[in-house]
Every structure is written in structure tokens, then in C-alpha cells.
Amino acid sequence: MPESELEALKRSGRIVVVGASLAGLRAAETLREKGFKGTLTMVGDEPYEPYDRPPLSKQVLLGMARAENTALPRRRAIEAEWRLGVPASGLDMAGRRVKLADGDEVPYDRLLIATGVRARPWPNEAEGELDGVFVLRTRADGAGLARRLEAGPRRVLVIGAGFTGSEIASACRERGLEVTVAERADAPLVGALGGVIGAVAAGMHREHGVDLRTGVMVTRLEGDAGGRVRAAHLSDGAVVECDVVVVCLGAQRNTEWLAGSGLGAGPRGIACDAGCRAFGITGIVTDDIYVAGDVARSPHPLFGYQFLSLEHWGNAVSQAETAAHNMLSNSAGRRPHIWVPAFWSSQFGVNVKSVGVPTMGTEIMITQGSLGERRFAGVYGYQGRIIGAVTFDNARWLDFYQRQIEATAPFPPEFTNVDRRPEGSRPVPAEFPDPSIPTHGPTVTLSGYSPADRRMTFTPAGN
Amino acid sequence: MKQGILSQILDYSNRANPYPLYEELRRTPVFHDGEGPYVVSTYHEIHGLLHDPRLSSDTRNRGAAAGDPLAGQEEGEQQLPPSFLKLDPPEHDRLRRMTNRPFGPPHSPRRIDGMRGELGSIVKGLIDGLADGRSRSGEGDGNGIDLVDQFSYPFPVTVICRLLGVPREDEARFHVWADTLAASLDPDPDADAEQREKATSSARMELGMYLAGLIEERRKNPGDDMLSQLAAGHGQGETMSTMELLSTAALLLIAGHETTVNLITNGMLTLLRHPDVLERLRREPQLAVPLVEELLRYEPPVQLLPQRTPLCDIEVCGVTIPKGAPMWLVLAAGNRDPKRFENPDRFDPDRRDIQHLGLGSGIHSCFGAPLARLEAQLALSELARRLHNPRLLEDPPPYRQNAVLRGPRHLVVACDDIRP
Numbered sequence: 001m002p003e004s005e006l007e008a009l010k011r012s013g014r015i016v017v018v019g020a021s022l023a024g025l026r027a028a029e030t031l032r033e034k035g036f037k038g039t040l041t042m043v044g045d046e047p048y049e050p051y052d053r054p055p056l057s058k059q060v061l062l063g064m065a066r067a068e069n070t071a072l073p074r075r076r077a078i079e080a081e082w083r084l085g086v087p088a089s090g091l092d093m094a095g096r097r098v099k100l101a102d103g104d105e106v107p108y109d110r111l112l113i114a115t116g117v118r119a120r121p122w123p124n125e126a127e128g129e130l131d132g133v134f135v136l137r138t139r140a141d142g143a144g145l146a147r148r149l150e151a152g153p154r155r156v157l158v159i160g161a162g163f164t165g166s167e168i169a170s171a172c173r174e175r176g177l178e179v180t181v182a183e184r185a186d187a188p189l190v191g192a193l194g195g196v197i198g199a200v201a202a203g204m205h206r207e208h209g210v211d212l213r214t215g216v217m218v219t220r221l222e223g224d225a226g227g228r229v230r231a232a233h234l235s236d237g238a239v240v241e242c243d244v245v246v247v248c249l250g251a252q253r254n255t256e257w258l259a260g261s262g263l264g265a266g267p268r269g270i271a272c273d274a275g276c277r278a279f280g281i282t283g284i285v286t287d288d289i290y291v292a293g294d295v296a297r298s299p300h301p302l303f304g305y306q307f308l309s310l311e312h313w314g315n316a317v318s319q320a321e322t323a324a325h326n327m328l329s330n331s332a333g334r335r336p337h338i339w340v341p342a343f344w345s346s347q348f349g350v351n352v353k354s355v356g357v358p359t360m361g362t363e364i365m366i367t368q369g370s371l372g373e374r375r376f377a378g379v380y381g382y383q384g385r386i387i388g389a390v391t392f393d394n395a396r397w398l399d400f401y402q403r404q405i406e407a408t409a410p411f412p413p414e415f416t417n418v419d420r421r422p423e424g425s426r427p428v429p430a431e432f433p434d435p436s437i438p439t440h441g442p443t444v445t446l447s448g449y450s451p452a453d454r455r456m457t458f459t460p461a462g463n
Numbered sequence: 464m465k466q467g468i469l470s471q472i473l474d475y476s477n478r479a480n481p482y483p484l485y486e487e488l489r490r491t492p493v494f495h496d497g498e499g500p501y502v503v504s505t506y507h508e509i510h511g512l513l514h515d516p517r518l519s520s521d522t523r524n525r526g527a528a529a530g531d532p533l534a535g536q537e538e539g540e541q542q543l544p545p546s547f548l549k550l551d552p553p554e555h556d557r558l559r560r561m562t563n564r565p566f567g568p569p570h571s572p573r574r575i576d577g578m579r580g581e582l583g584s585i586v587k588g589l590i591d592g593l594a595d596g597r598s599r600s601g602e603g604d605g606n607g608i609d610l611v612d613q614f615s616y617p618f619p620v621t622v623i624c625r626l627l628g629v630p631r632e633d634e635a636r637f638h639v640w641a642d643t644l645a646a647s648l649d650p651d652p653d654a655d656a657e658q659r660e661k662a663t664s665s666a667r668m669e670l671g672m673y674l675a676g677l678i679e680e681r682r683k684n685p686g687d688d689m690l691s692q693l694a695a696g697h698g699q700g701e702t703m704s705t706m707e708l709l710s711t712a713a714l715l716l717i718a719g720h721e722t723t724v725n726l727i728t729n730g731m732l733t734l735l736r737h738p739d740v741l742e743r744l745r746r747e748p749q750l751a752v753p754l755v756e757e758l759l760r761y762e763p764p765v766q767l768l769p770q771r772t773p774l775c776d777i778e779v780c781g782v783t784i785p786k787g788a789p790m791w792l793v794l795a796a797g798n799r800d801p802k803r804f805e806n807p808d809r810f811d812p813d814r815r816d817i818q819h820l821g822l823g824s825g826i827h828s829c830f831g832a833p834l835a836r837l838e839a840q841l842a843l844s845e846l847a848r849r850l851h852n853p854r855l856l857e858d859p860p861p862y863r864q865n866a867v868l869r870g871p872r873h874l875v876v877a878c879d880d881i882r883p
Binding site: 349367368369373375377396397398399400403415416417418419 | 510511514515516517518519551552553556569774775777786825826828
């Protein structure tokens with residue numbers, strides 16, 4: 001783009017951000033920071049200003065914070081035109097317009113899509129509508145569930161022991177509530193961190209008095225005459241009497257509104273290049289549509305150029321900043337989003353953190369501390385290199401492991417280090433479940449093809 | 464012959480402004496002068512090493528410390544086991560965790576903030592004392608106030624005594640031990656090494672015996688102070704041995720001495736050199752929060768960490784640092800690395816991106832940081848508010864001998880009046 005065109009965009013262009021949550025807000029702030037003076041429209045389907053989600057499964061459920069008070073702090077004024085409480089319903093790529101559910105249309109010169117994900121609902125709609133059945137994704141979900149926990153239910157059933165499910169179970173126990181957790185896999189967190197770590201997590205659940213049932217599915221939720229949930233039936237024939245059920249079966253990407261638009265959007269997210277520019281269904285990158293946050297799916301050079309969709313707080317911030325930067329830059333000034341995946345969780349009093357892509361790991365080695373003490377650092381190995389790392393109550397070392405991942409350091413690590421115990425002398429299988437068997441949905445989704453699968457040969461002209 | 468850069472850094476004549484030497488040092492991110500320590504001076508490398516599990520803080524892992532001018536201070540320590548400052552996990556983690564229970568979150572989240580009022584009245588009392596001293600001596604002329612002796616030393620010492628439950632009256636006794644132990648970190652070229660070791664050893668022993676007596680008393684008559692709580696051992700299945708307890712108590716008592724004193728004194732010195740910022744702080748006391756962070760970057764009270772040792776050969780910036788070699792991590796040089804901070808030599812309390820190394824990083828990051836920050840914030844904002852038209856009578860001021868725990872020995876200021 002000629003410089004003058006870019007200057008015109010900055011001075012008086014129209015940018016629309018669809019998705020008024022973490023990624024959308026940080027992108028908007030970055031746009032203003034970088035000198036965008038034109039019209040900025042923020043479209044959000046919820047009627048609230050952007051709020052933070054991590055507290056919803058932690059402080060809010062413990063009654064330490066109210067769901068209404070989790071508004072995201074603002075880094076700066078963004079002087080946006082807010083269209084809140086109205087979902088986007090369609091996209092006209094040729095006409096450069098976003099259609100809204102209320103029939104309005106918003107024209108744009110640049111579009112950022114940050115529509116994120118929503119909780120996967122209970123598959124049986126009627127059962128899912130029983131009073132007392134919750135998912136946990138939005139502020140309203142958090143407020144409703146917190147109120148119900150406050151009222152002191154006799155038993156809570158959590159379906160799915162991923163991070164959200166485990167955090168909810170932890171909060172329930174901290175409040176002294178009886179809780180049953182039903183998990184399809186053999187252990188909690190197994191989809192994200194594998195069976196070795198999952199066994200540690202299972203120990204944490206049980207030690208804190210969670211009635212943990214693994215290797216089972218919930219087959220049916222049963223209501224009473226008043227339409228309130230009263231029991232759940234499990235695949236092993238057991239019946240769990242409960243008056244609150246929280247469905248934690250992972251997330252679905254909010255891309256349905258893009259159906260038929262010509263954008264490369266589907267259930268796995270919206271494919272984009274490393275600079276956050278969305279792909280069309282033709283495989284050609286767009287130059288005016290950008291993607292950021294949970295809904296984006298972008299190739300990462302450190303992980304074999306696989307397309308990664310990350311439901312990570314830090315990824316949303318970093319990708320939003322990169323997208324905003326690139327929206328206002330010439331091709332030479334654009335930069336790639338090569339954030340190293342990282343996430344944290346807090347459950348049963350333990351701080352869990354991870355970097356890299358543990359799910360790619362085939363082996364794990366506990367390099368510091370001990371699984372038995374639940375204070376350790378473990379690294380994941382993939383084809384002779386370190387691909388991910390996890391810490392339980394040992395997060396201050398994580399920087400080191402991140403650098404090892406970035407440097408594609410060899411696995412297993414053979415150096416001497418502090419706090420190395422006998423169990424850290426050799427790697428063991430990481431025990432991820434067969435990916436063809438669905439679990440609650442891991443935090444990191446790997447998909448797409450590696451460059452090794454599709455080769456291109458370049459033949460210079462004239463030969 | 465040009466003097467080696469490390470001896471120049473240690474040379475007292477460069478104490479007032481070591482920053483040009485650090486700049487020179489950063490040109491070689493991992494500096495090694497044949498047989499001395501491996502000196503790391505750039506931000507990203509130091510930060511990386513502070514999170515590197517291949518590095519030990521336990522000096523017993525150090526090989527023959529040939530040529531390390533800071534070596535030798537370990538000999539006297541048979542009396543007490545190493546404090547958690549000089550231990551690696553898992554022992555470090557266990558002791559630090561237990562020490563943290565009566566100190567900070569999650570078990571004691573309000574301990575430090577709960578002392579805010581008490582700290583405020585200590586500050587007020589000390590500044591009132593400055594005013595009384597002036598009126599008694601019929602001040603207003605150029606005699607000046609020594610901020611170190613009259614304010615920045617007594618303040619943190621009073622605070623740490625209150626926190627631990629150590630009688631303030633005993634201060635004169637442990638002041639001597641504290642001085643000796645702090646000096647042991649510094650390679651004074653004129654001092655007799657053997658003599659110094661002896662002095663260090665006996666100071667540690669005497670301090671240990673003093674604390675043992677106090678702890679015994681706290682066991683019988685517990686108060687709400689940290690010593691009582693540590694002595695009572697708020698278990699969760701973990702306990703400290705008596706020797707570990709003594710060592711921990713000694714660490715807490717001593718660590719507050721030279722560090723916070725220097726933070727506050729360096730702070731006032733910096734403010735007096737930047738009168739516009741001092742005036743802003745007077746009008747906006749809340750500026751103290753970012754200002755203290757910038758201060759920890761710009762003039763950190765701990766200039767370098769001389770006690771890390773690699774457990775295996777490690778490569779940093781293309782240099783292989785051999786297993787067991789002595790290392791220095793020069794935090795103060797990293798804090799002014801232009802690859803990390805824009806205009807690093809500018810003191811800018813509005814700096815937004817300020818992840819400094821002033822309190823270290825990683826598992827050994829300053830245990831007392833929340834207290835030190837609060838002390839410095841309260842002290843500087845109150846001094847700024849109450850001293851009317853303060854000015855330095857000597858610039859640079861005379862410095863302490865110590866190159867590691869660097870700060871002025873005296874800071875003599877004059878002012879027109881002390882506001883109520």
C-alpha cells in the first residue's frame with residue numbers, strides 16, 4: 001500500500017472490531033496507541049463493556065469478587081463507537097461491510113475479528129435447560145453459578161475435568177460444598193498435560209474431598225417435576241444426585257456468522273497467516289481482514305508451522321497487539337505473531353503453569369522437584385527436542401524452560417540442575433490420550449499440515 | 464598499566480559513579496579476565512541466569528575460587544547453617560515457604576499493609592526529631608542534617624525490630640554485628656583477610672547466641688511478632704530446626720539493614736539531583752509508587768550478586784562458563800542496559816516498562832520486597848512533603864566502602880524549614 005493510503009487510513013479510515021472482549025479491547029487500545037485517528041467501532045454480542053474471564057472460575061465462585069466487577073482495566077481511552085448487545089450476523093467481504101443482527105450494517109476499511117469462543121453446551125437441549133444446569137464462560141454464567149453456590153447446594157456435579165472443570169471443583173471444595181467430577185478420560189487435565197500429570201491432578205482432587213469419577217460419561221441429566229435438575233446418570237450405571245450441574249466440555253469457536261462469507265472460517269477457528277491476516281476459502285490471504293484471540297488459528301514456526309488455536313489469555317493480548325500493529329503497517333513493517341503458548345491455572349491451592357505445546361510431547365521428564373510433593377517442573381519431549389513444559393508450584397523456573405523451547409534444546413535434557421531428583425533421571429511416556437477419542441477438549445488444538453507433508457519446488461523462470 | 468575493570472569497580476574512588484564502568488563492562492556481556500569471576504552485565508542474560516536451574520546459590524558448589532575478589536567470606540559460617548539465601552531447592556523452598564507464612568500471602572496477606580500506620584508514625588517521629596534538632600541548634604544556617612544517621616538508618620532498623628519482635632534497645636549490639644557481616648561481602652583490599660574472617664565468624668556466632676536467647680523467650684511468652692510465629696512453627700507438616708530458625712532470623716534481621724537504608728538514601732540523593740521530580744512528589748505523594756520502582760532500576764541498593772555457581776558447563780552469549788566457576792551478576796549494569804530500557808541513564812518515574820532487576824528475579828527474588836517498597840514509598844513521600852527547599856550540601860556524598868551494597872555513608876542536606 002502506498003504510504004499516502006496508509007496515512008489516509010490512519011487519519012480518517014474506518015476500523016471495525018467484532019468481539020468486545022480481551023482481544024478486541026487490547027487491539028482497539030493498540031490502534032489508538034499507534035496513531036489511528038479514524039472511526040473505531042466495537043461490536044459485542046454481550047451488553048457489557050469488556051470484562052476479564054479468568055476470575056469467573058476462581059474468585060467469583062469463591063465469593064471474593066462479583067462477576068459484575070471484573071471489567072478489564074483500560075490502558076488508555078479508545079474513543080470508540082460501541083455496538084454492545086448486538087451480535088454480528090454476517091460479512092460482505094466485497095462490499096466491506098459487517099452485518100449486525102439488528103439489521104444494521106457497518107462499513108469498514110479494516111476489520112478485526114475477535115469473536116472468541118463460547119462454552120460447548122450440554123448436547124441434550126432439554127436437559128441442558130433444566131434449572132441448575134450451567135456452563136461457565138460469560139459474566140452472566142459466572143454470576144448465576146456463584147449465586148447458586150452461595151445458596152449452598154447439597155451436591156454439585158462438574159462434567160469434564162479440564163482446567164475450567166477442575167477450577168470449579170476446587171472452588172466448590174473451598175466453600176465446603178460436596179462435589180462430584182465426572183471425566184471421560186482416565187484423569188483430570190489429561191487432554192492438556194497428559195496422563196503422568198493427570199495422575200497428580202487426580203490426587204489433588206481426591207485429597208481435597210472431590211468425588212472424582214474417571215473413565216465415565218454422563219449419559220443423562222434428570223429433572224424433577226418442577227424442572228430442576230436432581231440427578232445425573234453415568235455410563236457405568238451410577239446415579240449422582242445433585243442440584244447443580246456445571247457442564248465443562250470445552251469450547252466452540254464463534255464463526256457461524258461468517259458462513260458463506262468466503263472467509264476461511266470453520267469449527268476450528270479462522271485461519272490466518274502469522275501476521276494475523278485472515279485467509280479466504282481460496283487459501284489466499286486477505287489484506288483488510290485480521291483475526292486475533294481464541295477464534296484465530298495461525299501457523300507457528302516453532303511448532304512445525306502447525307496452525308494453532310490457543311485459548312490463552314496472554315495469546316489474546318499479544319495477538320491483538322500484533323494484529324493492530326499490522327493493520328496500520330506496510331508489508332515491510334508487519335511483524336509475525338510468534339508468541340510462545342503459555343497458560344496458568346489455580347486449583348486446590350496449587351499454581352499450575354505451562355509453556356510451549358505439551359500436547360505435542362510424547363515423553364515427559366520431571367527435571368525439578370517431585371510429582372509426589374506436587375512441586376515440580378516437567379519438560380515434554382518431541383522428536384528429540386523440548387516442546388513444552390509444566391510447573392506445579394514452581395513457576396519461577398518457567399522462563400528457563402521457555403527459552404529451552406525457543407532454542408529447540410535437546411530432549412531429554414542431560415544437564416545438572418538444582419532440585420533434580422531420581423525420578424528426573426529418565427523420560428517416561430507423557431500418556432496423552434489417543435486424539436481420535438474425544439475428551440473435554442484440550443486447551444491447545446493442533447491441526448493442519450506440516451510443511452513436510454506438502455512440498456513445493458521452486459523453478460526459476462528461464463529454465 | 465590500565466587497571467582491570469573489576470578492580471576499578473571495587474575501587475572506592477569509583478564508588479560514587481560506577482555506571483560508566485558498567486557501560487564498559489556491558490560491551491562484553493560475559494566478561495572473564497583469565498582467572499577471576501565470570502561477570503555478566505547485560506539485562507537479558509542476567510534475567511535468564513536468575514531463572515536458570517543449572518545455577519546454584521549454594522557456594523559449597525563453588526570450585527577453587529581462584530581470583531574471585533569476593534571469595535573468602537564463607538569460612539566463618541560453620542557456626543550457623545547457610546540461610547535460605549544461600550541454599551538451593553528443595554531446602555531453600557522449604558525454609559522460604561515457612562518463613563513466608565507469618566510474613567506474606569497467602570497465609571498473612573495483610574501483615575505488611577497492616578503496618579502502614581505504624582510505619583507512618585515512625586517516619587513522622589523521625590522527621591519531627593530532625594525539626595527538634597534544628598530548633599535546638601538554632602538551625603537555618605549551613606550545618607545541615609545527616610539523613611543517613613538521623614533518618615534512613617533508624618527507620619528500617621526500627622521497622623525490622625518491630626516486625627521480628629527484637630527489642631529496639633538492643634540495636635546498638637546488633638548494629639555492630641550487622642556492620643561486620645555486611646562488610647564481609649565487600650573485598651576491602653586494605654583489610655587483613657584472616658582478621659576479617661575471624662571477625663565475621665564471631666559476629667555470626669554472637670548474633671546467633673543473641674537470637675537463640677530471644678527465641679527461647681518468645682517460646683515462653685509469644686507475641687504477634689514474626690519471631691514468635693516462626694518459633695511456634697506453623698507447621699503444615701514442616702518444621703525448622705533450631706539452627707535453621709536462628710539462621711533465618713539472622714538473615715531477616717541483617718537483610719533489612721544495609722539494603723533499605725541505601726534504597727532510601729539513594730532515593731533522596733536522586734530526588735535532590737532532580738528537583739522537578741522532588742517537587743512533583745511533594746504535590747502528588749502517589750507518585751512514590753512508580754518512583755520507587757524506577758529508583759530500584761536506576762540506583763539499586765544491591766549492585767551485584769556474587770554468589771551464583773554453575774552446576775555444569777553452561778553457555779552464555781557464546782562463552783562457556785565452566786562448572787564450579789565463580790560468577791557475578793551485575794544487576795545495576797543490567798538495569799541500565801540500553802538493549803532493554805530506552806534512555807537507561809535517565810531517571811524517569813513515568814517509565815512504564817520497568818521490569819528492573821533491583822530486587823533480583825526468580826526464586827531468590829527479594830523476600831522483603833513488599834516491606835522495602837512500602838518503607839521507601841512512605842519515607843520519600845514524607846521527606847518530600849515536609850522538607851522545605853531541601854538541598855545537598857555535598858555532591859557526591861561520601862559513600863560506604865561496600866561495592867555490593869552500595870550507598871552513601873552520609874547525606875548532608877540543608878533546608879529552609881521542616882513543615883508540620
